[in-house]
Amino acid sequence: MDLNGGLGGHGARTRTALVIGGGVAGPVTALALRRAGITATVYEAYPTAADGVGAWLGLAPNGLAALATVGADAAVRAVGEPVPGMVMADGAGNHFTRFDGFPELPPTMTMPRDRLFRALADHAAGEGIRFEYGKRLVDAKETPEGVTAHFADGTSATADLLIGADGIRSTLRTVIDAQAPAPEYGGVLSFGGYAAADCGIDAEVEVKPGTMYFAFGRAFMGYWRGADGRLIWFAGLPTDTPPSQDELARVPTTEWMSRLRDLYTGHVPGELLLRHTDPDALMVVGQMEQMPSVPHWHRGRMVLVGDAVHAPSSSSGQGASLAMESAVELARCLRDLPTHREAFAAYEALRRPRVEAIGQNAAAVNKVKAGKSAAPAPAIGAPEEMFRALHFHRIAWEETVTTDGR
Known part of the structure; x- marks a missing residue:
């Protein structure tokens, strides 16, 4: 090249x-x-x-x-x-969509x-x-x-x-x-952390290596098993009036963890993952934001x-x-x-x-x-079709751009 x-x-x-x-x-x-x-x-x-x-x-x-x-x-x-797979689930641990990646593409x-x-x-x-x-x-x-x-x-x-x-x-x-x-605020404060490899999650739900799980419901959590065996998770705390980054930093991580554990009580596997996460290792990411047009x-x-x-x-x-x-x-x-x-x-x-x-x-x-949203989870079609337009997109470097952007 x-x-x-x-x-x-x-x-x-x-x-x-x-x-x-x-x-x-x-x-x-x-x-x-x-x-x-x-x-x-x-x-x-x-x-x-x-x-x-x-x-x-x-x-x-x-x-x-x-x-x-x-x-x-x-x-x-x-x-x-590499984490090529994805599973959509609910807060009770029920799986309803699985995607294992495209065999002709490298994994995420x-x-x-x-x-x-x-x-x-x-x-x-x-x-x-x-x-x-x-x-x-x-x-x-x-x-x-x-x-x-x-x-x-x-x-x-x-x-x-x-x-x-x-x-x-x-x-x-x-x-x-x-x-x-x-930037626009998306209605959720984002957090992340690590749960111990021996937290017992395998007795409650499937955690297949190389697969990321998204569990929706009253509260949302995503998680997957890292290369070192620990469970890496990210979660949201819905709030209409988000604190600033300075205000976020002033709240002790023990308080954030307490609020998260209350929210995820009864959530599978959120309750378990949070119980086995050290508050000192909590990642307070902050406001989930996006740019409007x-x-x-x-x-x-x-x-x-x-x-x-x-x-x-x-x-x-x-x-x-x-x-x-x-x-x-x-x-x-x-x-x-x-x-x-x-x-x-x-x-x-x-x-x-x-x-x-x-x-x-x-x-x-x-x-x-x-x-x-009234829906308990995002409305999606067949994952293969949903991800095809995302994952197969390529910038055609070898082709010449014309003035009309083709």
Whole structure:
């Protein structure tokens, strides 16, 4: 795989880019731009690559395919655990839908978010991508030479393009459009944790290795068995008036655990998993959020990618994968179209329908988790059909983009 040039040679008009954000979308965007012949530098607000940030996430086959386009799939597989299967159940332990993955596709990989951040940053740096840490964007201005990013430490940087991969609370989103929407709360506070391998769950319900279980009902819990034997779980605490992150941090984990145990009394297997989880190891993830439809994805020489413009809630299982897809698609459009304006328009046309449909489906699941839906579980069809459009989606890197986004 040629990671330096790529096809087309039409990206000569764009030579350099500043990428704001070193999480998931940022390093993948920089790698994809490099393959398209564009030199990108990543600017990250934190002083180092994120460590100990966030809970577990899933990376679906479509996300792995996007990583393969930029040569980063092996680095990410090395830090993940395969979980190809899925079972939908109720709070009494009854299973009503099972999906074992597509045999022709690689399995979904699960990993802590910070492990993914580190793997992507290390791989990108090893491929020659430059990272600047401690650079928090505060403003951006277009200049005759391109666009200049201004950072909180008083420094600035100029390039042909400025790409916002700065997450769901994106600064660049508000620079592009001061009236841009903010993230929406999904009605649930998210928590995670680990239950001991010998907690006795196997006597109550099936826990097949390589399978993730989703148990709906009065309260929702997802869980699977990790490579070390422990049960990894994530759960929601519905509330109409969520506390802020500072308020969340001030509540002792013992109090959160007490509230969760009360909520999940009688839930199979939530009651058991929580009983065997040490409160000190509880992950207080915070508000389950999603981005509503963002009217303006780009302006002038500035454009958004990943969670900054299309963050679905974690209920989608697609947040990281969609960010990776969009990073590759943006680079492909910049490679093939004569101006950045045409490239940005084609990129939005190619991506908006898919990401917004997935976000809307996840929002419906959030209503079930928050107890705002009459249905006890999300209404889904045959899992194979539901997941086919998600998991088989590919960014056609080898094909040339046209101005109408085809």
